Amino acid sequence: MRPTMTMCVNTVFLALVFVVGAAQALAKGHPVAVDYDKLIARSDLHDNGPAERSEAGLPIGNGRMGSLLWTVPTALRMQINRVDVFGNNKNTNSFPQRYSDYCGGCAFVDVSVPGYGDAIFPEEGTRQHLSCIDGLATIQGLGVRVRALAWMDQDVMALEVTDERSHPDSISIDLRMLRFAWTRAARTSREPLVSVVRTLSQTATSRLEAKGDSLVLTQRFEEDVYFCSSAVAVEVIGRDTQIRQTRDDEMSLVVAPGQGTFTVLISSAATFNPDEDVTRTAIGLLGHAAQRQFTGLHEANKAWWKAFWSKGFISLHSEDGIADTIAQNYLYYLYIMASSSRGSYPAKFNGMIWITGGDERQWGSQYWGANQSCLYNALFAANRLDLLDPMFDMYTGMMTSCSKAAQQQWGSQGIFLPETFAFDGLEEMPSDIAAEMQDLYLMRQPWAQASVRFREFAANKQPHSSRWNWISGGQWVNGRWQPTERAEAPFGAVTHIFSRGAKIAYQFWMQYEYTLDRTWLAERAYPMIKGVAEFYRNLPNVRQGQDGKIHIYSVNSNESVRDGMDTDEEIAAMQGIFPVAIGASEILGVDTELRNTWQDFLGHLAPLAQSDASATGTDPHWVRAANTAGGRGAGRPDGNTMPMWFFDLCTLENPDNDTLQLANNTLDGYRQSNIGVLSKIGVTAAMMGRADWVKMLLPDQLLNPDRAPIMANRMDQREGRQTTSAQRLGRVADALHNALLQSVPPGPAQNPVIRVYPAWPKQWDAAYTLLARGAFLVSSSMTGGQIEFVQIQSQKGGECRLRNPWPDRTVTLHRNGDRGEDLSGSLLTFSTSVDETIVVAIKGVTPSLKQI
Numbered sequence: 043m044r045p046t047m048t049m050c051v052n053t054v055f056l057a058l059v060f061v062v063g064a065a066q067a068l069a070k071g072h073p074v075a076v077d078y079d080k081l082i083a084r085s086d087l088h089d090n091g092p093a094e095r096s097e098a099g100l101p102i103g104n105g106r107m108g109s110l111l112w113t114v115p116t117a118l119r120m121q122i123n124r125v126d127v128f129g130n131n132k133n134t135n136s137f138p139q140r141y142s143d144y145c146g147g148c149a150f151v152d153v154s155v156p157g158y159g160d161a162i163f164p165e166e167g168t169r170q171h172l173s174c175i176d177g178l179a180t181i182q183g184l185g186v187r188v189r190a191l192a193w194m195d196q197d198v199m200a201l202e203v204t205d206e207r208s209h210p211d212s213i214s215i216d217l218r219m220l221r222f223a224w225t226r227a228a229r230t231s232r233e234p235l236v237s238v239v240r241t242l243s244q245t246a247t248s249r250l251e252a253k254g255d256s257l258v259l260t261q262r263f264e265e266d267v268y269f270c271s272s273a274v275a276v277e278v279i280g281r282d283t284q285i286r287q288t289r290d291d292e293m294s295l296v297v298a299p300g301q302g303t304f305t306v307l308i309s310s311a312a313t314f315n316p317d318e319d320v321t322r323t324a325i326g327l328l329g330h331a332a333q334r335q336f337t338g339l340h341e342a343n344k345a346w347w348k349a350f351w352s353k354g355f356i357s358l359h360s361e362d363g364i365a366d367t368i369a370q371n372y373l374y375y376l377y378i379m380a381s382s383s384r385g386s387y388p389a390k391f392n393g394m395i396w397i398t399g400g401d402e403r404q405w406g407s408q409y410w411g412a413n414q415s416c417l418y419n420a421l422f423a424a425n426r427l428d429l430l431d432p433m434f435d436m437y438t439g440m441m442t443s444c445s446k447a448a449q450q451q452w453g454s455q456g457i458f459l460p461e462t463f464a465f466d467g468l469e470e471m472p473s474d475i476a477a478e479m480q481d482l483y484l485m486r487q488p489w490a491q492a493s494v495r496f497r498e499f500a501a502n503k504q505p506h507s508s509r510w511n512w513i514s515g516g517q518w519v520n521g522r523w524q525p526t527e528r529a530e531a532p533f534g535a536v537t538h539i540f541s542r543g544a545k546i547a548y549q550f551w552m553q554y555e556y557t558l559d560r561t562w563l564a565e566r567a568y569p570m571i572k573g574v575a576e577f578y579r580n581l582p583n584v585r586q587g588q589d590g591k592i593h594i595y596s597v598n599s600n601e602s603v604r605d606g607m608d609t610d611e612e613i614a615a616m617q618g619i620f621p622v623a624i625g626a627s628e629i630l631g632v633d634t635e636l637r638n639t640w641q642d643f644l645g646h647l648a649p650l651a652q653s654d655a656s657a658t659g660t661d662p663h664w665v666r667a668a669n670t671a672g673g674r675g676a677g678r679p680d681g682n683t684m685p686m687w688f689f690d691l692c693t694l695e696n697p698d699n700d701t702l703q704l705a706n707n708t709l710d711g712y713r714q715s716n717i718g719v720l721s722k723i724g725v726t727a728a729m730m731g732r733a734d735w736v737k738m739l740l741p742d743q744l745l746n747p748d749r750a751p752i753m754a755n756r757m758d759q760r761e762g763r764q765t766t767s768a769q770r771l772g773r774v775a776d777a778l779h780n781a782l783l784q785s786v787p788p789g790p791a792q793n794p795v796i797r798v799y800p801a802w803p804k805q806w807d808a809a810y811t812l813l814a815r816g817a818f819l820v821s822s823s824m825t826g827g828q829i830e831f832v833q834i835q836s837q838k839g840g841e842c843r844l845r846n847p848w849p850d851r852t853v854t855l856h857r858n859g860d861r862g863e864d865l866s867g868s869l870l871t872f873s874t875s876v877d878e879t880i881v882v883a884i885k886g887v888t889p890s891l892k893q894i
Contacts, residue, residue, distance in 0.1 A: 074811065074821045074833065076894045078351045079175055084366070085373035087172040089754055091165055096398035097766045098753040100172045100179045102199065104192040105384020105429075107148075107310045108395040109199065110755070110766070111179055111190055113168060115161030118153040118181060118188055121220075122199070123395040125385035125432065126312045127272045128407055129246060129263045132443065132464040135502040136242035136265055138523040140406070140515065143504060145465075146393065147401025148310055149259045149274035150218040153203060154294075155186055157211035162186050172755075174377040175351065176344045186213075192381065193339045194346040198331040200339050201306040205299075214288070215295040215306050217257045217276050219248040220400045222291040237291060242502070250293050252285045256328060257293050258321050272312040275324035279332050280304035305336045350380055354425040354811040354819070356778065357894055364741050365806040371744055372778055374756055375771035379421065379429050387465050388432040391417060392765040396757070404762030408506040409436075411461045411542040412600070412682060413761070416720060416769035418549075422556050423779040425813035430553065436465060437546055438566060441573070443467030444543075448577050450476035451483065451509065455580040457573030459543030460508035461536040468509060475499050479509075482532050484582055485596045485605075489531050501525055508536040533604035538597045540578070541685060544615035547574040548689060548790075551622045555794065555815040558838040560629070568626045572633070575623040578616050579643055591648040599666040600680040606667035608648050610679045610686065618689025618790045620644040625791030650686065651675075652704070663708040678711050682720040687729050693786035694731055695795050706730060714738050718748040719760045719770040728780035728801040736781045737803040744774045783822075785814035795843045795869065798822045798832055809894055818842060818874075823892055831889045832882040836874035844870045848884055856881040856889065 092113045093099045099110030099119075109120040128145040130137060137143035155162040163183040171180045179190040185207035192199045203213065222237045234251035244265040251258055256277040263270045276295065281304035283295040297304060309327035311320040331339060356372050358365035382389040382396075389395060391413035392405045414433070421429050441457060447468040448458035460468060471479070478496050481487035502523060505513035511534030516525035528534055550567035553559075578584055583595045594616075599609035620640050627633045627640075651668040653676065655661065664686060667675030679685060686692050692705035709723075709730055717723045717739060724743050727735035745752070747770050750759045759765045781801040785794045794815040802808060804827030811821040819835035829847045836842065846853065846868055855862040855872060857880050864885055865872065874880060883889045 074809070074823075074892045074894065076355055076811075078348070078355070081355060081357055081894065082175040082351055082373055083173075084370050085174045085377060087170070087174075087374075087755060089170040090168075091170075092163055092168050093170070093754060095753070097396070097757075097759060097764075098755050099398065100170060100181070100190075101378060101381060101396055101755060101757075102172075102177060102179050102190055102192045103381035103395050104194045104197065104199075105380060105382060106386075107197050107199065108192055108381055109151075110396050110398055111170075111181065112398070113163035113181065113183070115163055116154060116156045117216075118163070118201075119398075120151045120199075120308075121398050121400075122148045122151060122274050122308060122310055123397055123401075124148055124272060124310055124312050125382070125387045125389060125395060127261070127401075128270055128465055129401070130244055130265055130407065130464075131268045131270075131466050132469040133268060134244065134265055134464075134504065136244035137406070137504055138502045138513075138516065138525060139518075140505055141402065141404055142241070143406040143408075144401040144403070145407035146390070146395060146397060146403075147220045148261065148272045148312075150216075150220065151274070151276060151308055152214075152216040152218070153188060153201060153306065154214045154216055155183075155211070156214070160184060174374060176340070176347045177377070177381065178340065178343070189336070191336075191340060191343055193331060194343050196327055196330055197310050198327050198339070199308045200331060200336050201308070202303060202336040203297075203306060204303045205301055207301070210299045210301050212299050213297045214286075215257075215276055215278060215283075215297065216288060216292055217250065217259050217274065217294070218289070218292040219250060219259060220261075221246060221248065232285070235287065235291065235293065248291075250291070252293065253321070253325060255283065255285075255295075256325060257285065257295060258324060260321055269316045270312070270314050271316070271318075271320050273310065273320035273324040275309045275321070275328050277307050277328050277332075278304055279307065279335075307331050347380075350376075350426075354813065355894075356782065356810040356812070357808070359807045360803075360805060365808070368740055368744060368774065368778060371756060371771055372775050375420070375768055375775050376424060376426060378757070378768045378771065379417065379426065383417070383429045383432055385432055387436050388414060389417060390414075391767055391769055392761045394767055396766040397764045398766075399764055403764035405765070406504070406506055408462050408464060408504065410536075411459075411545070412720065413769060415545070416772045417767075418772070420772050420775035420779055422552055423783065423785075423812045423814070424775065425811075425819065427553065427556065427813075430549075434550065434553065434566065437550075437570065440467035441569070443470070445573065446470050447509075448573075451479055452577075453480045453484065453582050454577050456576030456578075457543060457570065458540070458577055459546050459574070461539040461542045462506055462508045462511065464504075464507065468507070472499075483537070508534075508539065511535055511537045530604050533598070535601040536598070538604065539600065539611065540581070540597065541611040541615035543574045543577065544619040545688060547571045548618055548622060551626065551791075552815070554626075556813055556817060558817045558840070563626060564630055568630060568632075571619065571623050571626055572636075575619050575640060578619070579640070586646065587648075590646065592643060592646045593648050593668075599671070599675070600683050602677070602680060603666045603671045603674045606669060606671035606675050608651050608668035609671075609675075610650060610664055610666050611683065613648060613650050614685035614689050614691060616647055617644070617650070617691055620647075621790040621792075650691075660711070661707040662704060663711060664704060678708055681712055681717065681723045684722040684726045687722070687726050690787055690790045690792075693729065693788065694784065694797065694800060695786050695788045697788055715742050716746060716748070717743055719743070719758070719773065721773065722776075724774065724777035725780055728777050729784065729786070731801045733781070733801045733803050736777065736801050737806070740774055740777055740781070743770065743777070779812060782808060782810055783812045783814060783820055785816065785818070785820075787815075793841075793843060795845055796820060796834075797845045798847050799824055799829060800845075809892065816840060816842065822847075830883075830892075834874065834880045834882065836876065836878045836880070839874055839876040839878070842870075842872055842874050842880075844872075844882065846870050847882070852885040853882050854885045856883065
């Protein structure tokens with residue numbers, strides 16, 4: 043069998059070498075020296091042959107635009123995608139059928155070599171390489187070589203095409219529409235090709251035309267007042283071209299034959315403003331790139347990627363090569379996220395910017411909170427906080443919409459962040475619809491009494507939206523969509539999930555914890571935290587019972603439990619978000635009276651539901667709901683969410699032994715293999731210090747995905763058609779971080795404590811630099827089961843709390859290369875200054891420079 047990119051694993055560990063001159067290196071604050079070229083090269087993709095399918099192509103992107111690269115015998119193919127192109131928004135009435143809505147896609151671009159004779163990219167004779175250190179892809183065919191990159195600074199992709207054939211023939215650069223409805227034939231190659239596709243009240247217009255020596259394809263999506271437009275422009279520099287219309291939906295730049303090199307530039311732009319000229323923007327970008335030439339773009343990218351990789355790393359080794367493979371995939375995950383998460387909106391779990399067959403995809407254009415978490419949760423510890431910006435920006439942009447939704451849909455205050463939603467949130471509804479929705483969804487009005495007007499209003503809404511998720515399917519009857527309802531309506535898989543809002547708000551808080559950025563806390567995090575806390579406090583179905591406890595009624599536990607009471611998701615969310623709201627208000631010195639109200643609420647909140655040990659015959663453990671909730675409430679927490687651990691309710695620093703016993707009892711009930719792509723069991727096991735579980739679960743989750751196989755580019759299509767994604771890689775990265783380094787508090791909004799290697803198998807060697815809460819960059823190495831040193835780089839100063847890696851030994855702090863104080867005991871607490879580097883080592887042992 044031909045080796046695939048996934049199978050080409052370099053199992054040689056990058057050795058940790060002790061060298062002379064450690065004192066001088068320590069004085070400079072750099073006790074760890076990393077050969078990033080060598081380290082990152084282990085994550086490269088190599089393939090001797092074409093990709094077996096388009097979805098397995100080489101990924102290149104700049105975080106805003108990107109494409110997979112794949113070949114057919116006579117062409118290199120691309121689909122240009124963007125993170126900020128959507129066919130509809132929250133107000134649509136045109137996509138009631140599941141999976142019919144779309145987003146992301148902008149254009150097909152091919153480099154075609156159709157001459158007579160042998161294939162240019164044959165099964166035998168094609169070589170592919172993706173260099174993750176600088177984002178450069180190289181595809182070598184028979185006599186034609188292409189190097190490709192996405193310019194990280196501006197929205198341009200560049201292809202350097204070298205024709206090495208002894209008898210060169212013409213090469214064409216083909217620009218093609220994603221959707222086509224014939225309008226009329228163009229009479230000349232300079233006349234625009236126009237296609238208009240109507241879907242109920244939405245119109246998608248594609249226009250392909252020549253502009254000087256360039257080709258430009260624009261898309262316009264319009265529905266009522268909604269507008270979105272994209273443009274892709276293509277030109278060739280370094281060789282003469284002719285413009286030809288080659289199909290009704292395609293135009294080509296035909297390149298003059300000749301040996302040597304020319305460059306194809308592909309730019310893109312998008313806007314929601316109908317007054318903005320995206321064609322002009324895209325053509326202007328071509329000019330900027332042409333001035334730099336391919337070499338200049340590559341040099342700029344080298345500098346960008348060098349800065350990116352220097353933020354942190356993980357290097358692993360085990361005798362069987364498993365640890366090496368985990369590290370390889372970890373670094374590749376970081377490459378994928380850097381290539382797809384630097385735009386106005388986050389990369390979507392279902393396809394990211396790697397779709398290849400048009401812009402329709404399984405699960406459509408909606409965002410799913412649980413799935414998105416697979417991509418984004420690991421970025422904090424990875425010290426790639428800038429890659430979280432699109433997620434935070436999207437939620438901040440939704441705040442007005444979600445504040446209105448809290449009032450209209452739930453009769454509450456604050457902010458309601460749903461589990462599934464359009465990129466701009468939830469639509470504002472007519473007042474009568476909103477009033478009836480409240481009564482129906484809060485169980486004040488029987489579902490059977492839903493009005494005809496309400497059902498007609500809902501008929502054309504998107505069923506994947508949490509608001510309308512009681513719609514299960516439907517059919518077209520005489521040109522109208524007739525939806526069908528779930529048996530448990532108004533409940534659906536995601537209708538009554540509120541905990542997503544708390545999780546997002548908690549991540550706004552975590553961003554503060556990792557950076558100590560007070561401006562972020564005041565301007566971005568606190569409004570979100572306060573809004574979610576106030577939503578819970580004012581929700582009509584949150585009320586005090588006869589037992590004096592505050593309970594929550596008629597809610598989900600993730601997707602499995604519906605109409606539950608005191609579900610694990612919602613109780614954990616409130617136990618997490620209220621301490622954070624209290625803590626943030628104290629830091630900022632605001633909302634004193636409200637803070638007291640929150641404290642009182644928290645003091646009366648019902649506890650997490652537990653199993654009845656006498657009835658089940660098992661040790662007490664947490665369950666999904668306090669009531670049976672259709673028979674699923676008695677199950678352990680959903681392995682894909684594990685909410686108690688997300689909110690720091692049961693960390694290794696928790697001083698309550700009963701809580702830790704419950705946490706361990708709960709974890710003991712899960713299997714240790716075949717856990718699936720979305721599972722957080724590996725994350726949870728690491729958080730509980732289970733090194734033996736980590737050793738089994740990390741490779742299991744990485745190498746044995748559910749539903750779909752791993753493709754040659756290390757991604758999978760777990761979610762179905764057109765869903766190429768790195769969800770699996772992100773989940774494993776999250777578990778990996780927690781096994782190597784934890785910075786967790788005893789409870790929400792309390793002081794975090796750093797632990798190195800809290801759940802790391804002693805048989806696996808490791809070295810890393812990761813970010814801890816408190817704005818501490820932590821570096822450490824373990825060889826042969828022995829921790830050699832811990833380095834703390836304090837970015838903001840303040841007190842550092844570190845669990846002693848050598849509990850029975852006295853340690854010495856080396857501050858900026860100078861020997862400092864000795865400390866002993868289980869918990870090491872010491873002051874730090876801004877930008878100070880502190881190396882912690884066993885007393886009497888001088889740390890040596892590590893070459894990685």
